[in-house]
Amino acid sequence: MRDRLVSAFRSAYARDPEVIARAPGRIEFIGNHTDYNGGPVLGAAIDRGVWVGLARRDDGVRRFVTEAHPRPTMLAAASAERMTGADAWINYPLGVLIALREAGAGTPAGFELAVVSDVPTGAGLSSSAAIELASGLAFLEAAGQVLDRETLVSVCRRAENQFVGVPCGILDQGVSGFGRRGHLVHIDCRALRFGTVELPAGFDFWIFNTHTKHALIDGLYAERHRECMEAARVIGVPLLVEATPAMLAAAETRLSRPAYKRARHVIDEIARVEQAVAALRAADGPAVGKLLFASHRSSRTWFENSSRELDFLVDALESERGILGARLTGGGFGGAAMALASAEFSAESVQRVSDAYLGTFGSRPDVMRARTDDGASLVKGSS
Ligand code: GLA
Numbered sequence: 001m002r003d004r005l006v007s008a009f010r011s012a013y014a015r016d017p018e019v020i021a022r023a024p025g026r027i028e029f030i031g032n033h034t035d036y037n038g039g040p041v042l043g044a045a046i047d048r049g050v051w052v053g054l055a056r057r058d059d060g061v062r063r064f065v066t067e068a069h070p071r072p073t074m075l076a077a078a079s080a081e082r083m084t085g086a087d088a089w090i091n092y093p094l095g096v097l098i099a100l101r102e103a104g105a106g107t108p109a110g111f112e113l114a115v116v117s118d119v120p121t122g123a124g125l126s127s128s129a130a131i132e133l134a135s136g137l138a139f140l141e142a143a144g145q146v147l148d149r150e151t152l153v154s155v156c157r158r159a160e161n162q163f164v165g166v167p168c169g170i171l172d173q174g175v176s177g178f179g180r181r182g183h184l185v186h187i188d189c190r191a192l193r194f195g196t197v198e199l200p201a202g203f204d205f206w207i208f209n210t211h212t213k214h215a216l217i218d219g220l221y222a223e224r225h226r227e228c229m230e231a232a233r234v235i236g237v238p239l240l241v242e243a244t245p246a247m248l249a250a251a252e253t254r255l256s257r258p259a260y261k262r263a264r265h266v267i268d269e270i271a272r273v274e275q276a277v278a279a280l281r282a283a284d285g286p287a288v289g290k291l292l293f294a295s296h297r298s299s300r301t302w303f304e305n306s307s308r309e310l311d312f313l314v315d316a317l318e319s320e321r322g323i324l325g326a327r328l329t330g331g332g333f334g335g336a337a338m339a340l341a342s343a344e345f346s347a348e349s350v351q352r353v354s355d356a357y358l359g360t361f362g363s364r365p366d367v368m369r370a371r372t373d374d375g376a377s378l379v380k381g382s383s
Contacts, residue, residue, distance in 0.1 A: 001116060002379060004067070005051040009114040012065040012072050017053030017114065019141045023133035023376035024049040025119035026126045026175035027205055027338050028329045029184050030295050031273040032265070033303060035169025037228050038190035038241035039270040042197065042277065043171055044205065045179020046370040050117040050130035051379075052093070054138040057110035062097075064090045066115045077110065082163065089115075092128050093135035095163030099155045100136065106143040113138070120366065123209040124330030128164070129172035132156035133376035141378055149375075150192060153177040166218065167225050179375035186277060190241055199372055200283040203324065206339045206350070208317075208357075209366040210309040214333035221331050224262060224305065231255060231263035240266045265302035269295060285324050289340060292325025293318065296337075305332030309361060313337040316356050320349045338370075 002020065009017045024045035031041030057063075060077030066089060073087050080098055083090045093113060100107050113135065119127040136152050147155070153173040160166050160173070174194055175185045183196035214220060228240055235243045235251045240263055248263055255263070272291045279287035296314050300306040310328045314337055317326040322344030329338040339345070354364050 001049070001051050001118065005053050005114060005116045008065065008067050008070070008116050009053040009055075009112075012070060012114055013055065013063070013112045015055060018055040019138045020051065020053050020379040021134040021137035021141065021376065022049050022051045022379055023130040023137070023176045024179050024373050025130050026172060026179070027207065027370065028124075028171060029338075030269075030276050030292060030327070031171070032269055032295055032299050032328070032332070033224060033228070033305070034241075034266060034269050034273060035171040035187070035189040036167065036225060037232070037266045037270075038239035039266065040273045040277075041171050041187050041189060042184045042273055043175035043187070044184050044199070044372045045175055045375050046125070046205070047373040048119045048125070048368075048370065049373070050115060050119060050127060050134050052131070052134040052138045053114045054108075054135075054142055055112050056108045056142055057112060060110040062110055063112045064093065064115075065113070067117075072112070089131070091164050092131040092159070095159030096132050096136045096156055097139055098163055099159040100139055102158075103151065103155050105140060105147055105155075106145045107139045108142040111142065120209055120368075122211075122213055122335070123207070123366075124332075124335030125207070126172040126176060126330070128160065129156065129176045130376075132159055132173060133176045137376055137378055149177055150194065153194075154192065167222055175375075177375050179373055181372050181374050183372060184280065190239065197277055197280050200280065200285060202342055203285060203340055204372075205370040206341055206345065207329070207336050207368045207370055208313050208339070208353070209336040209368070210307070210313070210334060211363070211366065212307060212309050212334040214307070217331070217333045220305070220333050224303065227259050227262040228266060231259040234259065235263070241270060243267055261302045261304065265298045268298055268302075285340075285342070289324030292327045292340060296327035299328055299332060303332070307332075307334050309334070309357075309365075310337050312357060312360060313353065313365065316353045320345060320353065322346070322349065
C-alpha cells in the first residue's frame with residue numbers, strides 16, 4: 001500500500017510525499033447505535049486501511065487526489081466550501097482541516113494530498129473515519145504539531161458531524177484511532193474513555209458485503225437518532241444510557257411506538273455490550289457469539305435497521321460450523337454483515353453461504369476475511 005500511495009502521489013504531483021499516515025477501517029463488533037446514546041460499544045480496527053500522503057506548498061493552495069479520481073482537484077487558499085459529486089470525498093480531509101483549526105491546532109497553509117485505500121466503500125467499514133484519521137495525523141505532522149489521541153478522534157468526529165453533516169457517534173473514529181492488533185476497542189461513549197479487550201486466540205472475522213444500500217440511508221440514520229433523543233426526553237433522562245428497562249416500561253404508553261422500539265433496542269444492546277466484555281474476558285466464545293446473534297435480532301425487530309439480505313446472511317451463517325455469532329455491522333439499512341469465526345469455518349462454508357445468497361438475490365456478496373489491526377499511525381521514512 002505504501003508503494004501504491006507513493007506512486008499515486010508522484011504521478012499527480014511529480015514529487016514525493018513529505019508525510020505518510022495510515023488509518024484502518026473498522027467493524028462494529030457489538031453495540032449497535034449505542035454510541036450517540038452515551039452507551040458502550042465494542043469495535044475492531046481491521047487490516048484494511050486508508051493511506052494519506054502529503055507535501056506542503058507555500059502558496060496556500062490545496063490539492064487533493066485519489067486513485068479513483070487521479071486528476072487533482074484544486075482549492076484556493078481561503079475556500080472552505082462543501083464539495084459535491086465526485087469531489088464529495090474531499091469533505092472528509094477538508095472537514096478535519098477546519099475542525100483542527102477550530103480546535104486551535106496548527107495546520108499547513110497549503111499542501112498536496114493523495115489518498116489510496118483498500119477499505120471497500122459503502123460496506124459499513126468506515127472508510128470515511130479512516131480518511132479523517134489519516135489526514136488528521138498527516139496535517140498535524142506537516143505542521144509540526146502533536147495532539148493527544150482522544151482530542152484527535154473527537155476532532156475527526158466533529159468534522160463528520162459539522163462539515164460532512166452526519167450525526168454519527170464516536171465509534172468509527174474511536175476504533176480507527178485506538179485499534180490494537182489482537183484486541184477489540186471498548187469505548188465508553190459518555191465518558192469518552194477508550195480501552196481494549198483481548199480477542200481470544202483462534203477467532204477472526206468474516207465480512208459479507210451485500211452491496212445494497214437503502215436509498216434514504218442518511219435520512220434514516222438521522223431519523224433513528226431523533227427517535228432515540230425523543231425517547232430519552234419522554235423517559236426523563238439526558239441520554240438513553242441512563243434509562244433502565246423498568247423506566248422504559250413505565251414510560252411505554254407515553255412513547256410513540258417507534259420511539260419505544262428504538263429505546264428498547266438501545267437499552268438491551270447496552271447491556272449486551274457489557275455482557276460481551278465479560279464473556280470475552282472469560283474467553284467464552286460461545287457466549288460472545290450468542291450475544292452477537294441476539295444483537296442482530298434486536299436490530300431487526302426493534303431498531304428496524306436490518307434488511308432482507310442481511311437477515312438472510314445471518315440466518316445462513318448461523319447454521320454453519322465454526323461460526324460463533326453473526327450480525328449486521330455499522331449503521332445498517334444495507335451494508336455488511338460480520339461473523340466471528342473459528343478456523344472450522346472454511347472456504348467451502350463461504351462458498352455455500354455465497355451460493356445460497358446468489359440463489360435468492362441473483363448476485364454474490366463480497367466476502368472478506370479480516371483480522372484485527374493497530375489504529376491510525378504515521379508511517380516513518382516517508383520521504
Ligand atoms: C454508523 C455511525 C456510528 C454508529 C453506527 C451504529 O457507523 O457512524 O457512529 O452510530 O453507525 O452503531
